[in-house]
Amino acid sequence: MSGRIEPTVDLVLAREHGLTDQEYAQIGAILGRTPTFPELGIFSVMWSEHCSYKSSKKYLKRLPTEAPHVLQGPGENAGVVAIGDGLAVVFKIESHNHPSFIEPRQGAATGVGGILRDVFTMGARPIASLDALRFGPLEDPLHRYLLRGVVEGIGGYGNPVGVATVGGETGFHECYRGNILVNAFNLGVVEAERVFLAKASGVGNPVIYVGSKTGRDGIHGASLLASAEFDEESEAKRPTVQVGDPFTEKCLIEACLELMRTDAIVGIQDMGAAGLTCSSFEMASNAGTGIELDLDRVPQRERGMTPYELLLSESQERMLLVARSGREDEVRRIFERWDLDAVVVGRVTDDGRMRIRWHGEQVVDIPVAPVAHQSPELDRPVREPADHLERQKLDPASVAPEADLPGALRALLDTPGLGSKQWIYRQYDQLVQGNTVIGPGGDAALVRVKREDGTATELAVAMSVDCNPRWCWLDPYVGTVAAVAEAVRNVACTGARPLALTNCLNFGNPERPEIMWEFAEATRGLGDAARALGTPVVSGNVSLYNETSGRAIFPTPAIAAVGVLEHWTRHAVSHFAREGQAIVLLGENREELGGCEWLARRRGLERGAPPQVDLEHERRLVALLVEGVAAGVIASAHDVSEGGLAVTLAECCFTGPRRVGACVELADRLRPDALLFGESTGRVIAATDDAERLLALARERGVPAARVGETGGERLRVGAPGRHPWLDEPIDELQAIWRDAIPRRLQEG
Amino acid sequence: MFSVIQLPGSNDDRDLQFALKSVLGADARLAWHKDPALPAETRAVLVPGGFSYGDYLRCGAMARFSPIMADVRRFAEAGGPVLGICNGFQILCEAGLLPGALVRNHHLHFVCDFVHVRVEHARPPFTSRAAVGDRLRLPIKHGEGAYHAPPEQLARLEERGQVLLRYVDAEGRTTAEANPNGSLANIAGVTNERGNVLGLMPHPEHAVEGGLGGEDGRVILGSLLDAVSGARR
Numbered sequence: 007m008s009g010r011i012e013p014t015v016d017l018v019l020a021r022e023h024g025l026t027d028q029e030y031a032q033i034g035a036i037l038g039r040t041p042t043f044p045e046l047g048i049f050s051v052m053w054s055e056h057c058s059y060k061s062s063k064k065y066l067k068r069l070p071t072e073a074p075h076v077l078q079g080p081g082e083n084a085g086v087v088a089i090g091d092g093l094a095v096v097f098k099i100e101s102h103n104h105p106s107f108i109e110p111r112q113g114a115a116t117g118v119g120g121i122l123r124d125v126f127t128m129g130a131r132p133i134a135s136l137d138a139l140r141f142g143p144l145e146d147p148l149h150r151y152l153l154r155g156v157v158e159g160i161g162g163y164g165n166p167v168g169v170a171t172v173g174g175e176t177g178f179h180e181c182y183r184g185n186i187l188v189n190a191f192n193l194g195v196v197e198a199e200r201v202f203l204a205k206a207s208g209v210g211n212p213v214i215y216v217g218s219k220t221g222r223d224g225i226h227g228a229s230l231l232a233s234a235e236f237d238e239e240s241e242a243k244r245p246t247v248q249v250g251d252p253f254t255e256k257c258l259i260e261a262c263l264e265l266m267r268t269d270a271i272v273g274i275q276d277m278g279a280a281g282l283t284c285s286s287f288e289m290a291s292n293a294g295t296g297i298e299l300d301l302d303r304v305p306q307r308e309r310g311m312t313p314y315e316l317l318l319s320e321s322q323e324r325m326l327l328v329a330r331s332g333r334e335d336e337v338r339r340i341f342e343r344w345d346l347d348a349v350v351v352g353r354v355t356d357d358g359r360m361r362i363r364w365h366g367e368q369v370v371d372i373p374v375a376p377v378a379h380q381s382p383e384l385d386r387p388v389r390e391p392a393d394h395l396e397r398q399k400l401d402p403a404s405v406a407p408e409a410d411l412p413g414a415l416r417a418l419l420d421t422p423g424l425g426s427k428q429w430i431y432r433q434y435d436q437l438v439q440g441n442t443v444i445g446p447g448g449d450a451a452l453v454r455v456k457r458e459d460g461t462a463t464e465l466a467v468a469m470s471v472d473c474n475p476r477w478c479w480l481d482p483y484v485g486t487v488a489a490v491a492e493a494v495r496n497v498a499c500t501g502a503r504p505l506a507l508t509n510c511l512n513f514g515n516p517e518r519p520e521i522m523w524e525f526a527e528a529t530r531g532l533g534d535a536a537r538a539l540g541t542p543v544v545s546g547n548v549s550l551y552n553e554t555s556g557r558a559i560f561p562t563p564a565i566a567a568v569g570v571l572e573h574w575t576r577h578a579v580s581h582f583a584r585e586g587q588a589i590v591l592l593g594e595n596r597e598e599l600g601g602c603e604w605l606a607r608r609r610g611l612e613r614g615a616p617p618q619v620d621l622e623h624e625r626r627l628v629a630l631l632v633e634g635v636a637a638g639v640i641a642s643a644h645d646v647s648e649g650g651l652a653v654t655l656a657e658c659c660f661t662g663p664r665r666v667g668a669c670v671e672l673a674d675r676l677r678p679d680a681l682l683f684g685e686s687t688g689r690v691i692a693a694t695d696d697a698e699r700l701l702a703l704a705r706e707r708g709v710p711a712a713r714v715g716e717t718g719g720e721r722l723r724v725g726a727p728g729r730h731p732w733l734d735e736p737i738d739e740l741q742a743i744w745r746d747a748i749p750r751r752l753q754e755g
Numbered sequence: 756m757f758s759v760i761q762l763p764g765s766n767d768d769r770d771l772q773f774a775l776k777s778v779l780g781a782d783a784r785l786a787w788h789k790d791p792a793l794p795a796e797t798r799a800v801l802v803p804g805g806f807s808y809g810d811y812l813r814c815g816a817m818a819r820f821s822p823i824m825a826d827v828r829r830f831a832e833a834g835g836p837v838l839g840i841c842n843g844f845q846i847l848c849e850a851g852l853l854p855g856a857l858v859r860n861h862h863l864h865f866v867c868d869f870v871h872v873r874v875e876h877a878r879p880p881f882t883s884r885a886a887v888g889d890r891l892r893l894p895i896k897h898g899e900g901a902y903h904a905p906p907e908q909l910a911r912l913e914e915r916g917q918v919l920l921r922y923v924d925a926e927g928r929t930t931a932e933a934n935p936n937g938s939l940a941n942i943a944g945v946t947n948e949r950g951n952v953l954g955l956m957p958h959p960e961h962a963v964e965g966g967l968g969g970e971d972g973r974v975i976l977g978s979l980l981d982a983v984s985g986a987r988r
Contacts, residue, residue: 161865165896166806168766253764253809343789344763433865435896437961437968440770454967460773575966 012043023050051280058381061516065529083124085544089570096130097193101549106188110155115163115250123276129202130194137174138564142183144751166252171434172451184554189510205273206289213352217324221307224248224320254323261344270333277324291378299352301364313364389519400614408679425747449499466574468502475560477616486531493567498628499643501635502569509546514558524561538621580644581662585718588697593689604683630707646689652682660741670715756796757783766805774960788821798983802843815845836880844954855904861937865898872920880982891971893957900956902938920944
């Protein structure tokens with residue numbers, strides 16, 4: 007072993023690499039010998055929770071993943087769904103939680119960079135990003151710093167790379183004080199016939215490394231950072247956070263898309279978690295081939311890097327591709343044009359082995375299949391938390407009625423979770439590529455679709471990401487069903503037809519049976535809801551170990567739904583657009599206070615059963631929205647979610663380009679606080695010029711609907727018929743409270 | 756023909772081409788930054804927004820050394836119309852084709868929003884489709900958009916009518932609240948002395964379609980189209 011000092015590989019070292027004794031024994035059995043140091047590194051990342059999904063696999067297999075419009079389900083870099091006109095969308099959401107907590111700016115930035123690569127790796131031009139973020143309370147200076155840093159990171163990467171950030175969601179809760187969540191979603195557009203896969207096929211074909219040079223950054227990001235919980239020493243893990251370079255990524259996008267217009271390549275994969283190791287193993291495994299790599303040819307940023315470091319580096323903005331033999335110069339020319347490295351580092355072989363040489367010496371010789379696809383699958387113990395049913399107990403009679411309904415509305419609008427996110431979104435380029443029909447702040451974002459040649463189509467894609475973590479904590483099954491229903495409903499509120507889902511499942515330590523139970527229940531809910539709504543799960547990501555010193559986050563399955571609108575000009579908005587329109591409530595008000603924001607803010611209670619979800623009703627409601635918007639009957643539609651009817655109505659009044667008041671009468675015989683602030687699911691506030699037609703259409707579709715008021719004036723008035731109104735508030739005042747909810751806590755007006 | 760310069764890190768190049776070609780029906784092509792010269796048929800040059808070379812140094816500081824920039828300078832000096840938008844504005848300032856400089860927004864954040872700008876002079880080649888005092892609603896998206904120049908230079912710019920666009924509120928007043936980035940004198944766009952080179956921070960190319968940011972951007976791009984229709988280099 008000339009020129010490097012390597013530790014002796016034994017069980018102790020394997021444990022330090024996060025491998026179990028059993029896994030280490032299995033490695034010995036696969037190789038028939040003790041692994042070399044680089045080989046141990048490879049196994050440790052490939053079999054880490056982050057890369058192998060060993061705890062979650064069992065449950066993910068049960069999710070519905072197929073439909074006629076699904077061109078590619080889970081297993082590739084991202085899911086692919088046909089949207090018509092010969093086009094498809096490629097999308098996925100992924101977590102970058104731990105890096106963002108340790109170093110918010112770079113952690114969030116590289117999260118955006120990573121998800122972009124997942125999308126353009128498949129031949130798609132990334133057109134829109136969403137971010138689902140969760141922080142601790144903003145009263146904590148650490149979380150003000152984290153919010154600022156994460157937003158700067160997302161903008162600092164997304165803006166220069168030229169992809170619009172068009173929405174997402176941001177929540178705040180005590181449970182994220184020790185572990186924030188940064189989930190980045192991206193969607194791209196590709197010709198359905200031109201999807202590229204991560205396959206190293208064609209024996210003798212060259213394996214080409216493109217993009218940034220390899221450095222020592224991010225080594226063991228996947229295994230040691232993402233696959234373990236936090237403790238007091240996590241700060242010391244800062245060097246495992248990678249540093250992003252959006253400029254290189256932008257050039258890489260353009261060069262890759264240019265290359266993909268030729269037929270010079272057969273497969274391509276980004277180097278994300280576990281870098282060169284993961285990408286080469288996945289490509290060989292997907293094609294049933296082997297790969298021979300020569301590490302001396304890998305472009306290097308630093309001198310003296312060892313094979314172990316080269317294989318495990320998570321330096322950003324790098325891709326591995328397999329070209330057709332003889333087309334190497336064509337690849338090189340395109341990358342040179344963009345001033346990027348493109349170097350042949352190996353060849354595809356037919357023996358199913360990964361053989362890696364360094365300084366003329368063979369440092370790795372492993373069969374591909376066992377590493378990539380025979381990774382351990384665990385059946386971790388599952389136990390319902392002892393207090394789970396206790397959490398759901400809530401006697402409404404014991405909850406003191408709200409004495410100040412207008413005050414409660416104002417208090418809710420002032421919470422950072424419900425207040426305006428304009429402070430965040432203003433820092434993102436929402437418009438680049440010129441397709442943003444509805445940007446941040448709508449129920450779903452709506453983005454017009456252009457072809458790669460720059461011509462516009464009539465199509466638009468709608469997308470929304472949602473989760474109510476409190477509900478998921480109270481009941482992970484119902485909470486996840488509700489998250490799916492909400493994401494799908496939000497997409498339909500624009501008029502788009504929901505097509506498919508992606509998800510980022512954020513949970514605590516899977517080694518604790520109670521966490522595994524939450525995970526099992528949540529995925530059961532995800533599967534049931536996805537099946538009922540006809541929206542299969544085409545991609546996703548699992549993030550476990552989201553806890554610090556034994557305290558886990560609330561289960562937070564962030565669900566993103568994607569839909570298509572045939573004519574982008576024919577869409578609904580979420581705010582009231584005009585005076586004199588009829589307001590129609592679709593769905594039914596029920597007396598459900600469990601898990602609602604009002605109960606938490608005004609009574610300090612986070613308990614009760616979350617509102618029930620009727621998936622058959624949700625399906626009908628979605629069909630009605632799609633049909634109603636297409637027919638021009640629904641002018642605006644806004645989903646009723648956190649804060650209930652009162653907050654939803656207030657948002658309808660002031661989130662448009664100009665304020666439009668409303669006068670609403672509710673005949674339901676419910677306690678007023680539950681009626682105004684309860685969060686029963688399956689409801690939408692619609693505005694229309696033709697209430698009769700909308701009500702008739704709702705009847706036909708089997709959706710309960712009632713005309714509840716009219717738009718107009720400068721106040722929001724809500725009450726029971728013939729009674730003094732419960733709420734009679736000037737809209738400008740409500741808007742000011744809502745607008746300042748975050749800035750005032752950051753001391754930025 | 757419009758030549759849209761494509762630099763590494765340009766983001767709005769294709770959007771600008773789309774606005775000119777697909778919306779306004781003009782002939783617009785991308786011109787690669789490493790090319791030694793503009794295409795011979797070039798009648799106007801557009802330097803698009805983005806983050807040329809990542810803007811890791813000063814914004815626009817690297818891009819001015821791109822090979823094609825020498826010909827852009829020749830083109831401008833010969834009186835050809837050159838429009839720089841956002842990063843393009845920064846590049847033209849760095850290249851010395853426009854006076855002044857753009858520095859970090861006074862609030863230190865990147866800002867993406869719609870703003871109103873007032874047309875201060877209505878004349879070819881950039882504002883002939885407007886009347887003096889017209890308000891345009893255009894988007895901005897930048898972190899370094901605060902226009903600065905020394906007091907004497909600023910006075911000269913005003914005197915010579917080089918301030919073409921100014922940030923105003925919905926009523927057309929140049930208030931501090933209407934100034935999104937701390938630009939001196941609410942300046943959103945300036946020309947060179949001759950008036951054939953304009954730099955502006957707002958993005959006319961992202962306001963050319965109703966339902967997608969409005970159509971006020973057509974005033975500027977359309978004026979340029981009018982100016983070059985039939986014109987010769």
